[in-house]
Structures are given as structure tokens and as C-alpha cells.
Amino acid sequence: MNSTPERAFRFNHFVVRQPSASVVNGLSDAGGDRPIFSLFEQQHLAYCDALQQAGGKVTTLPPLDAYPDAVFVEDPAICFDGIAVTLRPGAPTRAGEAEAIEPALSILFPTVIPLPGHGTIEGGDVLLTDNEAFIGLSARTNQAGFDALREILEEHGYTVRRVETPETILHFKTDCGLLDSHTLFSSAQLAATGCFEGYDVIEAPVGEEAAANLVRVNDTVLINQGYPQTYALLQEYGQDKGFDVVTLDTREAAKIDAGLSCMSLRFRLDA
Numbered sequence: 001m002n003s004t005p006e007r008a009f010r011f012n013h014f015v016v017r018q019p020s021a022s023v024v025n026g027l028s029d030a031g032g033d034r035p036i037f038s039l040f041e042q043q044h045l046a047y048c049d050a051l052q053q054a055g056g057k058v059t060t061l062p063p064l065d066a067y068p069d070a071v072f073v074e075d076p077a078i079c080f081d082g083i084a085v086t087l088r089p090g091a092p093t094r095a096g097e098a099e100a101i102e103p104a105l106s107i108l109f110p111t112v113i114p115l116p117g118h119g120t121i122e123g124g125d126v127l128l129t130d131n132e133a134f135i136g137l138s139a140r141t142n143q144a145g146f147d148a149l150r151e152i153l154e155e156h157g158y159t160v161r162r163v164e165t166p167e168t169i170l171h172f173k174t175d176c177g178l179l180d181s182h183t184l185f186s187s188a189q190l191a192a193t194g195c196f197e198g199y200d201v202i203e204a205p206v207g208e209e210a211a212a213n214l215v216r217v218n219d220t221v222l223i224n225q226g227y228p229q230t231y232a233l234l235q236e237y238g239q240d241k242g243f244d245v246v247t248l249d250t251r252e253a254a255k256i257d258a259g260l261s262c263m264s265l266r267f268r269l270d271a
């Protein structure tokens with residue numbers, strides 16, 4: 001079992017995918033404005049820069065016209081401990097993304113495991129701490145998908161916690177992110193389900209719930225721009241805990257129900 005301290009946020013490699021012009025047709029429950037492609041591209045480039053600055057190599061995959069949501073690489077795969085698992089997205093228009101990302105992962109990882117069975121699961125529903133995996137059942141992730149990934153994670157030393165994502169939340173991680181090995185940042189709605197029992201929880205300020213989808217990368221916490229109370233709260237907390245806070249404009253991704261975590265796979269590869 002790998003119990004490296006802080007393995008949940010000590011990364012040296014990231015995989016991202018360039019947005020395709022078809023991203024303007026990405027899935028959205030909100031049904032509001034569509035993203036503007038040129039702005040999406042700019043914001044994505046800034047996101048890639050921020051990952052690199054936080055410490056690591058960014059591998060950028062080419063755009064995939066056939067899959068408007070393929071820029072959200074977190075959903076069709078999960079990487080940990082030198083292995084990658086290709087998942088099975090629950091959104092029918094995203095089902096082919098797992099097969100599409102497999103060749104790139106095979107170059108980086110000696111082992112790429114395709115999720116066994118027929119269940120569906122998207123990476124946005126999986127949050128890893130150092131020893132534990134939270135898997136949120138959702139409209140995209142079902143019990144069979146949970147069971148299949150649980151078996152793989154348990155073989156790699158994770159305790160797996162099954163949680164229910166409230167119906168109004170797309171993915172479990174839409175509303176939470178890891179701040180350190182035992183602290184989560186979460187919307188009050190998700191925290192109220194009791195799913196984080198045993199961990200410290202900092203709640204997103206009221207009205208700033210969309211800031212909950214943050215990403216800790218080494219000694220940097222990336223948050224969505226436009227949430228000043230969250231920024232102040234985390235800056236102060238980070239001074240004690242040893243991380244800086246960087247804000248990123250993700251307004252175009254937000255138009256299609258996405259945030260920071262979904263635009264990268266984050267992992268550590270030891271030479």
C-alpha cells in the first residue's frame with residue numbers, strides 16, 4: 001500500500017486537452033449562454049500556465065471535435081500511484097472519451113486499466129485524499145460504476161467511501177475540493193449531507209458556492225475568479241498552512257457547468 005503523505009496533492013505532471021471549437025456545444029443543465037470559443041481558449045491557456053507554475057509538466061492533448069466536452073479530461077479517467085484507469089462517462093455524448101484518451105495515457109503510464117463491467121462513472125465524482133476515495137453517486141455515476149472502481153482503488157490501498165451527490169449538483173467535486181490531507185472546502189449544501197465525517201470542513205461563503213470546486217496543486221490552491229470572500233478566507237488559512245491562492249477566470253467553462261478540477265488530470269510520476 002502507498003501511504004505517501006500528501007499524495008493527494010503533490011503532483012509533478014498534468015494532462016490537459018485543448019478545447020475544440022465544438023466546446024460551444026458542451027452539455028449544460030443551466031441552459032444559459034454558450035461559451036465563446038476564443039475566450040475559452042485564452043482561459044484554458046492561463047489554466048495550463050497556472051498548473052505549470054504550481055510545479056509540474058503539462059502534457060497537452062489535441063482537441064477532439066467529435067466530443068464537445070472532451071476538454072474536461074478529469075471525467076473519462078483517473079490517475080494515481082503510477083497507474084491510470086479509464087472510466088465510463090455516464091453522459092451518452094461523452095461515452096467515447098475514455099477510449100479516446102487511452103492512447104495518450106498509455107504513453108505516460110506503464111499500466112492503464114479499463115474500468116471493468118458496464119457501470120458508469122465520471123472522474124468529477126471521485127475525490128482522493130491521501131488514504132481515502134470519496135465516490136459520489138450522481139446522474140453520471142451509478143452503483144455498478146462505483147463497485148468497479150472501488151475494487152481497483154481498494155487494491156491500491158484506498159478506503160472507499162460511497163456518498164450521495166445531491167440531485168442539484170452535477171458532480172460530487174462540483175461542490176468541494178481538497179485543501180490539505182484532512183481538510184475539505186465545500187458548499188454548505190454538500191457538507192450538510194454529512195459526507196465528510198472525520199475530516200475538517202471549511203464551508204464556502206453563502207453566495208460563493210461556485211468557488212467550492214478548487215484544486216490544490218503542491219503549495220498552490222487554484223480557485224475560480226470572482227469570489228472575493230473565498231479568496232480572503234483561503235489566503236488567511238493558507239498563510240498558516242503553507243499554500244498560496246491563485247485565481248483563474250473560468251467563466252467560459254462555467255457556462256457549461258464546469259470548473260477548475262475538470263480541466264486536468266493531476267498525478268505524480270516518479271522517474
Ligand code: CIR
Pocket residue numbers: 026027028069072074075091094123124125171173174256257258259261262
Ligand atoms: C458535462 O456536463 O459533462 C460538461 N459540460 C461539464 C463537465 C464538468 N466536469 C467536472 O466537473 N468534472
